[in-house]
Amino acid sequence: MNDLATYNFAYLDEQTKRMIRRAILKAIAIPGYQVPFASREMPMPYGWGTGGVQVTASILGPKDVLKVIDQGADDTTNAVSIRAFFQKVADVAVTTKTKEATIIQTRHRIPEEGLREGQTLVYQVPIPEPLRFLEPRETETRKMHALEEYGLMHVKLYEDIARNGHIATTYAYPVKVEGRYVMDPSPTPKFDNPKMHMSEALQLFGAGREKRIYAVPPYTEVVSLDFDDHPFEVQKFDKPCALCGAENVYLDEVVLDDKGGRMFVCSDTDHCEDRRDCGHAGHMLARQEAAE
Amino acid sequence: MSAVPLLKVNDVSKFYGSRIGCRNVSFDLFSGEVLAIVGESGSGKTTLLSCLSTRLMPTSGIVEYHMRDGQYRDLARMGEAERRFLMRTDWGFVHQNPADGLRMTVSAGANVGERLMAVGDRHYGNIRVAASDWLERVEIGIDRIDDQPRAFSGGMRQRLQIARNLVTSPRLVFMDEPTGGLDVSVQARLLDLVRGLVHDLGLAAIIVTHDLAVARLLSHRIMVMKDGAVIEQGLTDRVLDDPREPYTQLLVSSILQV
Numbered sequence: 001m002n003d004l005a006t007y008n009f010a011y012l013d014e015q016t017k018r019m020i021r022r023a024i025l026k027a028i029a030i031p032g033y034q035v036p037f038a039s040r041e042m043p044m045p046y047g048w049g050t051g052g053v054q055v056t057a058s059i060l061g062p063k064d065v066l067k068v069i070d071q072g073a074d075d076t077t078n079a080v081s082i083r084a085f086f087q088k089v090a091d092v093a094v095t096t097k098t099k100e101a102t103i104i105q106t107r108h109r110i111p112e113e114g115l116r117e118g119q120t121l122v123y124q125v126p127i128p129e130p131l132r133f134l135e136p137r138e139t140e141t142r143k144m145h146a147l148e149e150y151g152l153m154h155v156k157l158y159e160d161i162a163r164n165g166h167i168a169t170t171y172a173y174p175v176k177v178e179g180r181y182v183m184d185p186s187p188t189p190k191f192d193n194p195k196m197h198m199s200e201a202l203q204l205f206g207a208g209r210e211k212r213i214y215a216v217p218p219y220t221e222v223v224s225l226d227f228d229d230h231p232f233e234v235q236k237f238d239k240p241c242a243l244c245g246a247e248n249v250y251l252d253e254v255v256l257d258d259k260g261g262r263m264f265v266c267s268d269t270d271h272c273e274d275r276r277d278c279g280h281a282g283h284m285l286a287r288q289e290a291a292e
Numbered sequence: 293m294s295a296v297p298l299l300k301v302n303d304v305s306k307f308y309g310s311r312i313g314c315r316n317v318s319f320d321l322f323s324g325e326v327l328a329i330v331g332e333s334g335s336g337k338t339t340l341l342s343c344l345s346t347r348l349m350p351t352s353g354i355v356e357y358h359m360r361d362g363q364y365r366d367l368a369r370m371g372e373a374e375r376r377f378l379m380r381t382d383w384g385f386v387h388q389n390p391a392d393g394l395r396m397t398v399s400a401g402a403n404v405g406e407r408l409m410a411v412g413d414r415h416y417g418n419i420r421v422a423a424s425d426w427l428e429r430v431e432i433g434i435d436r437i438d439d440q441p442r443a444f445s446g447g448m449r450q451r452l453q454i455a456r457n458l459v460t461s462p463r464l465v466f467m468d469e470p471t472g473g474l475d476v477s478v479q480a481r482l483l484d485l486v487r488g489l490v491h492d493l494g495l496a497a498i499i500v501t502h503d504l505a506v507a508r509l510l511s512h513r514i515m516v517m518k519d520g521a522v523i524e525q526g527l528t529d530r531v532l533d534d535p536r537e538p539y540t541q542l543l544v545s546s547i548l549q550v
Binding site: 203 | 337373374407416420
């Protein structure tokens with residue numbers, strides 16, 4: 001006997017997993033509907049992905065290959081700690097390669113590389129209720145979902161245009177799922193919204209603090225809300241990625257020095273590395289090599 | 293005025309446990325008609341208004357509404373979705389406190405446009421035009437369209453609330469003390485405005501007020517309530533000039549003369 005605490009596979013006990021799986025099944029059956037579940041305390045603070053971790057723990061099997069990203073990157077704190085957590089409590093294989101992963105837990109990005117059937121994307125959601133900042137009462141928002149009263153969502157977009165001349169919401173951009181429920185796609189940039197539409201992969205959303213699970217099954221219609229005269233558009237970037245030269249990808253701004261130097265690089269680190277391995281080079285990388 | 297009533301109220305009572313809210317109230321309201329419900333505090337005016345506007349379920353009695361398709365529907369038997377749809381399209385409700393009826397954190401334009409968006413209007417330009425048009429009609433400057441109602445005075449808030457309710461061209465508007473808490477000069481302007489709108493749009497309205505002057509100015513007909521029951525009703529001028537019930541006489545004679 002050793003004195004170390006022992007965990008059930010993937011940390012959660014089997015009864016809890018069963019409860020969460022039932023919530024997930026219900027969520028898949030009603031795309032976009034927020035299913036309440038008995039969220040557990042996890043060994044990490046709220047806001048660090050307790051909802052996503054519980055969903056991942058419930059669907060994880062010993063043969064799964066796990067990838068965890070935080071703002072598109074595999075090597076930032078949240079991603080590293082959650083990956084280490086599942087290595088420890090489930091001893092599963094982990095990867096940073098999007099195409100090798102069977103389960104991808106994400107905080108706020110959808111990988112650039114198209115997902116395929118059989119893969120599952122698990123989102124960490126802070127506030128699942130898209131109507132929350134307009135209608136503070138939960139009883140009322142649930143009624144509005146039930147009766148499909150979504151005029152309020154457009155009030156938010158109206159306010160955006162009235163104040164800024166265009167729809168200035170750039171993340172957590174509301175979508176309508178399969179023509180029925182309006183859903184908050186978690187704080188992913190709206191750049192990623194079109195990737196949710198008719199996605200081949202299963203998408204699961206877990207909100208730990210708010211105790212809600214919702215889902216978008218594969219091949220489901222996901223439409224971003226807009227006005228006829230102000231249609232939905234994604235962000236456009238002036239320059240390609242400074243390291244791999246990729247265009248039409250989501251870029252992060254990196255400040256280089258205190259003299260105004262900055263660069264724009266792929267937010268999806270795996271995608272960027274892949275491209276560089278294949279010989280693509282952006283202007284910063286070319287200069288670096290020249291210096292060497 | 294058409295020959296068929298817009299709203300048929302038959303023997304409506306509301307009890308709060310053993311206490312009486314209102315009892316055995318019956319009347320018909322025709323389109324284009326303004327009815328004032330007056331009485332002192334606690335006489336059941338607001339309870340009755342809540343029962344009529346489906347905000348409360350009456351304990352007994354039937355309230356029927358003449359829908360646009362020509363059918364009478366028992367409001368208590370309508371589904372919730374249908375009732376809420378009716379409330380935000382064919383009806384309006386003006387609260388005494390504008391903060392209850394407005395969204396204080398979104399701009400005036402969005403407040404007016406909300407009902408349009410709720411019924412499926414998805415063209416920003418059109419919504420904007422409708423909102424400006426309505427702000428103009430209630431005498432709010434177009435330059436205030438992007439301001440939040442928090443920045444508005446009490447009178448402006450009340451006018452904004454009226455615009456927000458009227459944008460879908462409702463046929464019936466409920467008003468609960470619409471001039472409460474406003475000073476007299478602002479009250480006078482608001483009354484003038486409401487009178488104009490009711491006349492121009494052919495609205496039917498039920499106005500709850502304790503202010504007989506408001507009733508005199510706005511309403512065609514008046515109902516006097518006491519202890520939950522209607523004790524006298526008739527044409528406004530008749531009731532106010534020639535009150536029959538002792539209580540109504542007391543009420544009319546209690547008006548302060550300046």
